[in-house]
Amino acid sequence: MLGSLPGTIGDDLRAGARPAPACGTAPVQFVDVFPNTPDRKIDLFPAALESSAPAGLYRYQADPATDRHPLTLISPASERTISSTLGELPRPDVKLTMHPDDAAARGLADTDLVRVFNDLGEVHCTLAIARVVRPGTVSLPKGLWRRSTRNGFTGTVLVPDALTDLGGGACFNDARVQVASLATA
Secondary structure, X not given: OHXXXXXXXXXXXXXXXXXXXXXXOOOOEOOOEOOOOOOOOOOOOOHHHHHHOOOXXXXXXXXOOOOOOOEEEEOOOOOOOOOHHHOOOOOXXXXXXXXXXXXXXXXOOOOOEEEEEEOOEEXXXXXXXXXXXXXXXXXXXXXXXXXXXXXXXXXXXXXXXXXXXXXXXXXXXXXXXXXXXOOOO
């Protein structure tokens, strides 16, 4: 790996010396540093990537929502956690945020106890109705600890283990769910 580093960086590291950056200490893109492509230009539509994508690069893919699980679950960072690292800090009751139209269609009211579920699992928590999320979307904060919810599960129980078509990354934002009152469960 050291042999593939630019300039003398690999040799400097082997010798225990502080490596000198190959392009100086204040490189400027497209003046000192260029993309690692044959023509040293950015390629916004590479043919190899286009051919490796099952549906093609930058192509519309239908929403994977179903009648049973019509809502998209998102799990943004909150003012308390960007990951579970700080989850031990005291936090208010965890709430699932839902648009008023979606709540009305399900007969749900603000502060109801709800279950967010799909075929993979379910999370029990309090509902917060707000227009801050779009219709068809529900939001449960990320970085929760199991003790943060009423049944000891977090949003990760609802996320499929599928991988993205390019790069093999996690499909965290492809979780489709339904929400129902715990009182009727």
